[in-house]
Amino acid sequence: xxxxxxxxxxxxxxxxxxxxxxxxxxxxxxxxxxxxxxxxxxxxxxxxxxxxxxxxxxxxxxxxxxxxxxxxxxxxxxxxxxxxxxxxxxxxxxxxxxxxxxxxxxxxxxxxxxxxxxxxxxxxxxxxxxxxxxxxxxxxxxxxxxxxxxxxxxxxxxxxxxxxxxxxxxxxxxxxxxxxxxxxxxxxxxxxxxxxxxxxxxxxxxxxxxxxxxxxxxxxxxxxxxxxxxxxxxxxxxxxxxxxxxxxxxxxxxxxxxxxxxxxxxxxxxxxxxxxxxxxxxxxxxxxxxxxxxxxxxxxxxxxxxxxxxxxxxxxxxxxxxxxxxxxxxxxxxxxxxxxxxxxxxxxxxxxxxxxxxxxxxxxxxxxxxxxxxxxxxxxxxxxxxxxxxxxxxxxxxxxxxxxxxxxxxxxxxxxxxxxxxxxxxxxxxxxxxxxxxxxxxxxxxxxxxxxxxxxxxxxxxxxxxxxxxxxxxxxxxxxxx
Numbered sequence: 001x002x003x004x005x006x007x008x009x010x011x012x013x014x015x016x017x018x019x020x021x022x023x024x025x026x027x028x029x030x031x032x033x034x035x036x037x038x039x040x041x042x043x044x045x046x047x048x049x050x051x052x053x054x055x056x057x058x059x060x061x062x063x064x065x066x067x068x069x070x071x072x073x074x075x076x077x078x079x080x081x082x083x084x085x086x087x088x089x090x091x092x093x094x095x096x097x098x099x100x101x102x103x104x105x106x107x108x109x110x111x112x113x114x115x116x117x118x119x120x121x122x123x124x125x126x127x128x129x130x131x132x133x134x135x136x137x138x139x140x141x142x143x144x145x146x147x148x149x150x151x152x153x154x155x156x157x158x159x160x161x162x163x164x165x166x167x168x169x170x171x172x173x174x175x176x177x178x179x180x181x182x183x184x185x186x187x188x189x190x191x192x193x194x195x196x197x198x199x200x201x202x203x204x205x206x207x208x209x210x211x212x213x214x215x216x217x218x219x220x221x222x223x224x225x226x227x228x229x230x231x232x233x234x235x236x237x238x239x240x241x242x243x244x245x246x247x248x249x250x251x252x253x254x255x256x257x258x259x260x261x262x263x264x265x266x267x268x269x270x271x272x273x274x275x276x277x278x279x280x281x282x283x284x285x286x287x288x289x290x291x292x293x294x295x296x297x298x299x300x301x302x303x304x305x306x307x308x309x310x311x312x313x314x315x316x317x318x319x320x321x322x323x324x325x326x327x328x329x330x331x332x333x334x335x336x337x338x339x340x341x342x343x344x345x346x347x348x349x350x351x352x353x354x355x356x357x358x359x360x361x362x363x364x365x366x367x368x369x370x371x372x373x374x375x376x377x378x379x380x381x382x383x384x385x386x387x388x389x390x391x392x393x394x395x396x397x398x399x400x401x402x403x404x405x406x407x408x409x410x411x412x413x414x415x416x417x418x419x420x421x422x423x424x425x426x427x428x429x430x431x432x433x434x435x436x437x438x439x440x441x442x443x444x445x446x447x448x449x450x451x452x453x454x455x456x457x458x459x460x461x462x463x464x465x466x467x468x469x470x471x472x473x474x475x476x477x478x479x480x481x482x
Contacts, residue, residue, distance in 0.1 A: 001092060003061050006036070007076060009091045010063075010084060015074035019060040024088040024157055026081070033058030036076075038085040041065065047081070063088070082186040086156035090190030096163035097192040101127070101173040103301050104191070106183070106222045107199025107232075109346045110294045113286075114199055115177045116322045117298035122173050124315030125307035130166030133177040135323050135453045137162050139169040144323070146455070156187045163191070173305060184218040195301050196226030199294065201237045202345045216240075230300045232293060247276075247304075249296035251289075257300045259292045264356045273299065277309040284316045287326045287337070288353030324453030326350065329472045333442035336476065338468045340452025342369070342397070344380040347449055351388035360443030361390040365432050367397025367450050368407050370458075378407055379414030386420035389447070391439065394425050395432035397450045398458035429457065434475045448472055 001021050004014040022034030028050035031037055037054040039047030039062055048067055055062075055072050063076040063084045078084040090097075103122075105115045115133050122129040128140040132154065136146045147154055154162065159176075166174050178196075182188050201216055216237060223229045223241045231238045233250035249257035262271040268285040271292055284295055299312050307315070321327060329336040335358070341350040347366065355362055366385050368378040385392040394411045396404055408425045415423050426432035429451075436446045448468055451457070457466035 003036070003074060006088055006091055010076065010078060010087060012076055012078070015061065015076065017074050019074075021060060021092065024085065024092060026085050026155070028054050028057075031057040031059050033060075035059050036061045036063060036088060038062075038081050038088070039064035039067070040081045040085070080186070082156075083189055086160075086186045086189035089157040089160040092157075093160035093164040095190070095192070096160065096167045097174070097190075099167050100130075100163060100171060101194045101305055102163075102191060103173070103175045103195040103197065103305070104178040104188070104193045104222045104226060105175065105197040105199065105297075105301075106178040106180070106219045107197075107235075108202045109343065109349070110199035110290070110297075111177050111179075111197075112340070113291060113322050113325050114197060114294045114297045115175050116325075117295055117316075117319060118197070118301050119175045120319050121298055121302035121307055121312060121315040122175070122305060124318070125302060125305070125311040127173045127305065128169075128171050129173040129175065130163075130169070130171045131175050132159065132162050133175075134179070139166055140171045141169065154182075154187065156189065159187055160190065178219075178222045180215055180218045183221045188222075193222065193226035195228050195230060195304055196222040197230040197297050197301050198223055198232055198235070198238065198241055199297060200232055200235045200345075202343060228304055230297055230304070232297065234293065247300050249293065249300050251292055251296075255296075257296045259296055262289060262292055264289060264353070269295075275299070275303075275309075277303060277312075280309050280313060282313050282316045285319060286321065287328075287357065288349060289356070290349040290353065291326070322453075324451070324468065326353070327452075327469065329448075329469055330476055334437065334440040334476075335445040336437070336448070336472050337445065338448045338452060338472060340450070340454075341447075342450040342452075344377055344384045347381060348384050348388060350447060350449060351384070354445050354447055355388065358443075358445040360441060360445070362388070362445050362447070363391045363393070363436050363440055364389040364447045364449055365393045365395055365429075365436050366411075367395045367399075367429065368411060369397055370399035370402030370404070370407055375402075375407075375410070378410040379417065382411035382414030382423070383418035383420070385411075385449075386415040386423050387418050390422065391436075392423040393432045393436050394423055395429045396427055396457070396459065397429070399460065400458050401461065430471055430475075433471050437472075437475045 004018045024036045026038040031054045037059040061074045105111045119131045131138040136144045229246035233248040233253040233255035248255040259271045327338045341347040451468040457464045
């Protein structure tokens, strides 16, 4: 694609030279011959400082918000470098979301499970569907893939390239998990949404957003941009989201899609749904009453794309679960569950759900992230864990540059403030898992919370490979880590 074409897409005049463009990136080390380099002013580095380096690597043009020095290649001055990165990536990928029926899912908790449920329901309804989520991505073939290790989170070029892959693999629809970071940093700017699903909002990522209001404002972007919204009526923030064409779902509030007669049984969940498709019963092989809301949101989204009641029933009944989301590692005699719950509300939901189906004691292993990532949640995590579980083991969970002892002390303070003493501190996570399982007896449930499907553990400044499910299996086998 010619640079002049890309300049026109950004509403800029044609550059003096018009090379062929192969790709776009904002990371100097990733530049390949034929790329446009987008110079972003970050918190620690200014991309303009790398212009000489990227030109040597073969960059044919640079885009940025202003550069006073002469540039050896055409320089495109843009109002927002991050917006330009997204728009250039979409243009180079030929705007794949215009071909796909794209569903975005956002919220503090529930967005991953809702995304996977929506994916499965759309496939059950006959739509060739792909997925882009925090767990990984899928083409319509159903195989779970992961981005290379150097992509800590997909940036706009990876988002657009993945959607293009879905199109080229025969995809008709895509489900995209929309995080607040991705929305704030314009990674999803050039995605065109047919449906936006809102799950729930609670305090999270305040190190990045500053306030809950700012956090809400970023997530609200998905609903503003979607042609149709699916909103959780049980979430108080929803009243500020009824912006256009929408439907609602809920358990405790009046809603267009509403669940009633909920039963938590050994095989999962059973409930009835009152909806625009009529009143019908469903069964879902998932633990936790809170997953009823996730299922309702997914059903409403899938119905907007054409699913009928029979397809919804079949899809929910055959759902295989989400890696690291209430994932059953062992069903007994000591039940072991891995879940991503890492906020006080999500941990509370997980523990309450497991309590309903646990014959014996409930033991939880939990940590809290370090750095500036909302340290105010550490004490509440300690309180929730010890109040709702019979025994809690506080351990590491990506403590980064924060001393682990400081995090564990704060979690212990929260437990003691709640009048609880049923906890112990085991700093090494592998030791903590083994300790929990050594305490568990037949009929007990052990919840390994916080890491879920993540494949690394940040211990200080060291990034270690990690697989929570495999750690649990190794501990259950009583053998060495595999």
